[in-house]
Amino acid sequence: MANYSVRNQVAIISLCSPPVNALSSDVRRGILDSLKKAEQDVKVAAIVICGEGRTFCVGADITEFKSEFKTFPNLFELVDILESSPKPIVAAIHGHAFGGGLEVALACHYRVALSSAKLALPEVKLGILPGAGGTQRLPRLIGIDSSMQWIAFGDEYSAQIAANIGIIDRIFPSNADILESAVQYAQSIIGKSLINRRVSKLPVKDASKVSHIMEKYKQIVGKKSRGAIAPMVCLEAIKHAALLPYVEGMKKERMGIEALMGSDQSKSLIYMFFAERQVRNWTIPGTGINSKNTKPIKVEKVAVIGLGTMGRGIVLSLLKAGIKHVSVMELNKTARENGLLFIKNILEGYAARGTISETQKRSMVDALKPVSNFEMLKDTDLVIEAVFESMSIKKDIFAKLGQVCKPSAVLATNTSALDVDEIAMVTPKPKQVVGMHFFAPAHVMKLLENVRGSKSSPQVIATAMNMGQRMGKVTVLVGNCHGFVGNRMFRHYTVETDFMLEEGAYPEQVDTVLKKFGFAMGRYQVGDLSGNDIGYRMRTKFEMTNKQQPPGAPERER
Numbered sequence: 001m002a003n004y005s006v007r008n009q010v011a012i013i014s015l016c017s018p019p020v021n022a023l024s025s026d027v028r029r030g031i032l033d034s035l036k037k038a039e040q041d042v043k044v045a046a047i048v049i050c051g052e053g054r055t056f057c058v059g060a061d062i063t064e065f066k067s068e069f070k071t072f073p074n075l076f077e078l079v080d081i082l083e084s085s086p087k088p089i090v091a092a093i094h095g096h097a098f099g100g101g102l103e104v105a106l107a108c109h110y111r112v113a114l115s116s117a118k119l120a121l122p123e124v125k126l127g128i129l130p131g132a133g134g135t136q137r138l139p140r141l142i143g144i145d146s147s148m149q150w151i152a153f154g155d156e157y158s159a160q161i162a163a164n165i166g167i168i169d170r171i172f173p174s175n176a177d178i179l180e181s182a183v184q185y186a187q188s189i190i191g192k193s194l195i196n197r198r199v200s201k202l203p204v205k206d207a208s209k210v211s212h213i214m215e216k217y218k219q220i221v222g223k224k225s226r227g228a229i230a231p232m233v234c235l236e237a238i239k240h241a242a243l244l245p246y247v248e249g250m251k252k253e254r255m256g257i258e259a260l261m262g263s264d265q266s267k268s269l270i271y272m273f274f275a276e277r278q279v280r281n282w283t284i285p286g287t288g289i290n291s292k293n294t295k296p297i298k299v300e301k302v303a304v305i306g307l308g309t310m311g312r313g314i315v316l317s318l319l320k321a322g323i324k325h326v327s328v329m330e331l332n333k334t335a336r337e338n339g340l341l342f343i344k345n346i347l348e349g350y351a352a353r354g355t356i357s358e359t360q361k362r363s364m365v366d367a368l369k370p371v372s373n374f375e376m377l378k379d380t381d382l383v384i385e386a387v388f389e390s391m392s393i394k395k396d397i398f399a400k401l402g403q404v405c406k407p408s409a410v411l412a413t414n415t416s417a418l419d420v421d422e423i424a425m426v427t428p429k430p431k432q433v434v435g436m437h438f439f440a441p442a443h444v445m446k447l448l449e450n451v452r453g454s455k456s457s458p459q460v461i462a463t464a465m466n467m468g469q470r471m472g473k474v475t476v477l478v479g480n481c482h483g484f485v486g487n488r489m490f491r492h493y494t495v496e497t498d499f500m501l502e503e504g505a506y507p508e509q510v511d512t513v514l515k516k517f518g519f520a521m522g523r524y525q526v527g528d529l530s531g532n533d534i535g536y537r538m539r540t541k542f543e544m545t546n547k548q549q550p551p552g553a554p555e556r557e558r
């Protein structure tokens with residue numbers, strides 16, 4: 001719903017749908033009813049639309065996509081009604097103006113924002129396009145080139161960047177009162193002509209270059225979003241903004257969203273959106289213990305043991321999470337030097353690309369603390385072991401950790417398949433032990449599988465889950481069984497691809513097809529990155545080969 005009030009000639013329409021003011025049918029109806037009141041009230045000379053609580057508006061209510069989505073006023077009707085209002089409307093943005101939220105703002109005649117606000121048209125990440133005029137209004141405001149960048153990739157931008165390119169008219173400091181500031185701003189524009197303020201009426205500045213720009217983005221999208229349908233449909237819709245009058249462009253946009261909404265890709269991405277949020281609410285089956293009633297241990301000092309492919313990625317993930325003390329232990333001198341060099345080079349790359357500032361880079365490098373013996377880990381809060389996938393080596397390490405680490409330290413193993421309970425048993429406090437299974441390359445892959453051993457304490461589990469979230473990972477709690485969940489799923493995939501090799505395909509042919517389909521890496525490339533020896537050891541240890549079959553029997557027969 002939306003609340004309505006009037007303050008010094010300014011009507012305030014505040015979206016009120018916690019937690020994120022998604023544009024449900026009730027909210028859309030509330031905006032429309034409030035707008036009518038404001039238009040009819042002779043004492044009102046300007047209108048402010050704002051969001052109550054932590055954010056302006058994150059866009060259409062995704063939970064309503066199947067049902068209420070088309071109820072009047074739907075989003076694309078609402079934006080046109082807002083824009084045609086005879087009284088000036090100011091969008092007052094704090095928190096997020098995402099998707100339909102930004103489209104509502106684009107339909108307003110002015111947009112003001114706190115400097116901390118974030119803006120985006122992220123619909124492409126749900127496999128759809130901005131279907132409430134975003135593909136038609138944004139190009140009229142910022143041009144085809146920038147619009148393609150914003151819409152085809154769906155990334156978020158700061159209010160300052162949005163102001164620099166002409167989306168935001170006025171920025172206020174992050175600690176300002178957004179509503180008070182917007183009301184004052186609205187008073188300052190009373191009586192001004194709205195002729196140039198209706199974005200749908202503006203020309204597209206770089207319309208003549210549309211073919212050239214389109215070709216450029218087709219290439220980029222082809223590489224960055226292989227296999228995804230929505231980005232290309234977004235580009236087409238934006239192209240129409242350059243070539244057609246607004247009303248015709250809107251018809252094309254509508255055709256685009258109708259084609260995408262309900263597609264398999266969109267259904268999967270929406271499923272993923274909610275699933276990624278659902279896994280934050282973890283629970284230990286049958287105990288009543290869950291994320292809501294269990295507090296993590298405070299973690300300031302973390303250690304990573306092993307600086308191979310996995311260890312390096314884990315260290316980078318911890319640094320990116322802002323951990324100020326990351327001990328790294330690698331007894332092999334060459335591996336240690338190579339590992340540290342790799343980490344520093346990646347940080348240099350981030351700084352060169354502007355992902356982190358020079359100051360952040362320096363503080364990350366300072367946070368790295370090479371250590372040469374277990375004694376030096378005695379005051380560490382969390383140790384993540386990422387050595388060779390061998391039960392005897394891991395047991396040896398955990399026995400030493402059990403002796404030197406403080407009793408409250410969480411001891412995590414990055415094993416991808418081994419029994420966490422067996423590892424835990426060599427320590428004096430098995431309840432402190434948990435699995436934290438990262439996926440290679442750990443600083444890039446978003447998934448983290450935390451493995452709950454039979455003795456892992458709730459607090460230890462909460463700490464591993466919390467650390468995953470601090471690292472920005474999609475952190476999933478799983479039980480302790482061979483291969484956990486990730487590798488049990490991966491196994492079926494590898495079996496199928498191995499069948500193809502047996503049937504005569506080359507690994508690179510299989511990988512090429514998978515990459516064309518949209519996978520970031522081919523299955524055999526993944527094997528090379530993680531180390532094929534890991535899979536080999538897993539299979540040998542668990543005797544995955546049927547003993548009745550002679551050595552070398554084809555995979556299909558095993």
Ligand SMILES: CC/C=C/CC(=O)SCCNC(=O)CCNC(=O)[C@H](O)C(C)(C)COP(=O)(O)OP(=O)(O)OC[C@H]1O[C@@H](n2cnc3c(N)ncnc32)[C@H](O)[C@@H]1OP(=O)(O)O
Pocket residue numbers: 019020022058059060061062063075076096098099100101122123126129130131132257274277278
């Ligand atoms: C004509 C058709 C046009 C459609 C245009 C659209 O608008 S499509 C929707 C476009 N918007 C988005 O894709 C935004 C999705 N949301 C986010 O990316 C993030 O929520 C956020 C805005 C970056 C905020 O992140 P934060 O971490 O602060 O919060 P959560 O992600 O945890 O969200 C809190 C809860 O709110 C639920 N939620 C978020 N967005 C929506 C939404 N658009 N619709 C419905 N529900 C939404 C989210 O699921 C969380 O719920 P919990 O129950 O607390 O898990």
